[in-house]
Amino acid sequence: MAAYDHPDPATFELTLVLRALADPARLEIVRHLARVGEANCATLIGTRPKSSMSHHFQVLRDSGILRTRIEGVQHRNSLRHEELDTRFPGLLTAVLNAP
Amino acid sequence: MAAYDHPDPATFELTLVLRALADPARLEIVRHLARVGEANCATLIGTRPKSSMSHHFQVLRDSGILRTRIEGVQHRNSLRHEELDTRFPGLLTAVLNAP
């Protein structure tokens, strides 16, 4: 599998980021990554099928919220917290701190 | 016209707030209110018809982002910035500061 395309921080769009975060499943993913740092897709799948999760990861990736690193057969995901902060300071932190 | 119902800050839901902000038209409204403090619907209507705007105001109101005060025939809108901050500290500020 070829590496993923990750958008440049300068091109992050606020509405895309907010929309990506405005979904319970994706918010769960983001919060989990904030705790564990890095995780592959499999460990993040709860009850949802793989195809649904794959979709959510793509939305999060396209908006700039996370990056996916390929290692063998696994795809390791982590937050792009610093990069997000360079364009939207404090946004991700506020979301992560929210109840 | 009877007064509007405004949700209590303790019941604000993050996904609702993020979804409300994740729309260009509504983001524009929020940014305008941040500048001018208070404004009635008419002054916020650009090219969109009244019915569309009325819908967006309702979404913003229901999520807790703004309050609407009725004065005569006008509906004056303003951000519930402090109340939003009590539940989601820094969130609205981060959104307002974003490019």
Place this chain on the structure above:
DNA sequence: TGCCTTGTTCGACTGTTATCGAACAATATG
């Protein structure tokens, strides 16, 4: 090579949301 694991892609379906005209409601004002 054959098989297992990990994820993606495709296609269809479903539910939600935005948009907008038209009719309506409420208040002020002449």
Place this chain on the structure above:
DNA sequence: CATATTGTTCGATAACAGTCGAACAAGGCA
């Protein structure tokens, strides 16, 4: 009272987004 102003509600339509099974792709390993 008649009319103008301000905004809501209704109903229809169209676009979008989430869900999920099935097929596919690629790497690791026996």
